[in-house]
Amino acid sequence: MVEFDVVDLPDADHVAEGDTAPEFTRPLVNDEFWADASLSELTDDGPVCLVFYPMDGAFPATYIWNELRDRELGDLLTVVGISISTPYAHKRLIEEREMAYDLFADPANGVAEAYGVAHDLDGMAGISGARPATFLIDEDRTVQYAWVAEEWPDFPPYDDLVAEIRALVD
Amino acid sequence: MSDSDPQITLYRLQAGPYCERVVRVLQDLDLEYASRFVEPMHSERDVVKRVAGSRPVPAIVDERTGVTMSESANVVEYLESTYGSGLVDGDGDGDSDGGER
Numbered sequence: 001m002v003e004f005d006v007v008d009l010p011d012a013d014h015v016a017e018g019d020t021a022p023e024f025t026r027p028l029v030n031d032e033f034w035a036d037a038s039l040s041e042l043t044d045d046g047p048v049c050l051v052f053y054p055m056d057g058a059f060p061a062t063y064i065w066n067e068l069r070d071r072e073l074g075d076l077l078t079v080v081g082i083s084i085s086t087p088y089a090h091k092r093l094i095e096e097r098e099m100a101y102d103l104f105a106d107p108a109n110g111v112a113e114a115y116g117v118a119h120d121l122d123g124m125a126g127i128s129g130a131r132p133a134t135f136l137i138d139e140d141r142t143v144q145y146a147w148v149a150e151e152w153p154d155f156p157p158y159d160d161l162v163a164e165i166r167a168l169v170d
Numbered sequence: 171m172s173d174s175d176p177q178i179t180l181y182r183l184q185a186g187p188y189c190e191r192v193v194r195v196l197q198d199l200d201l202e203y204a205s206r207f208v209e210p211m212h213s214e215r216d217v218v219k220r221v222a223g224s225r226p227v228p229a230i231v232d233e234r235t236g237v238t239m240s241e242s243a244n245v246v247e248y249l250e251s252t253y254g255s256g257l258v259d260g261d262g263d264g265d266s267d268g269g270e271r
Binding site: 027032033034035036087088091 | 181204205206207208209214215216217
């Protein structure tokens with residue numbers, strides 16, 4: 001896709017398949033408001049696809065959410081994103097992408113750290129975000145599928161992800 | 171949320187003085203509440219219009235009494251007359267334990 005080598009990321013000691021997904025509570029943003037919510041509140045309702053993505057505004061966020069929006073996964077399970085952007089930025093992204101998924105706001109990046117997917121941003125002193133990563137989490141909060149970027153930039157393997165989602169929910 | 175879901179939902183702005191006034195009263199009365207944050211632009215507040223009939227915040231929804239109310243003076247008066255001086259037990263467990271939780 002590009003004419004040059006993308007940058008390899010160092011190995012990540014991330015949450016893996018079979019692990020219990022770390023619990024967290026953060027403001028969960030929808031197209032109208034935000035309120036604190038926990039991961040287990042979402043998994044209590046069924047499987048969850050948790051998507052870590054680089055902060056709102058740059059092309060990775062745009063491309064990832066355009067693709068996931070177009071694949072219309074909301075009927076199969078709960079798709080929810082998380083980045084370091086503020087609730088205000090999340091509301092803009094949800095509106096601009098016209099997406100039917102909610103987004104957790106984690107400006108201090110603690111959730112990405114807990115999942116082992118934190119990524120210090122080169123040239124932005126003091127800002128750490130997440131490398132792109134997707135975790136399929138079942139009702140018991142067990143991770144059934146994990147994908148974590150190994151390059152920068154990198155994008156979820158959407159076809160594989162959807163196949164794993166269908167295998168989990170069917 | 172869970173079994174301990176607060177019965178009072180507060181629609182609020184981040185650091186809105188009228189909203190903070192209501193927050194202070196909720197805290198003084200030792201009431202559990204869930205915050206839903208909306209944005210300054212009224213055009214961004216359809217959810218408040220839907221639940222409260224109009225867009226100003228603060229607005230509260232009290233599941234226990236079925237009351238929905240906006241404007242901080244009204245809300246403060248409602249909270250103090252309903253939950254102040256031990257009229258109704260604020261912790262939702264039905265007994266009157268003087269607000270101890």
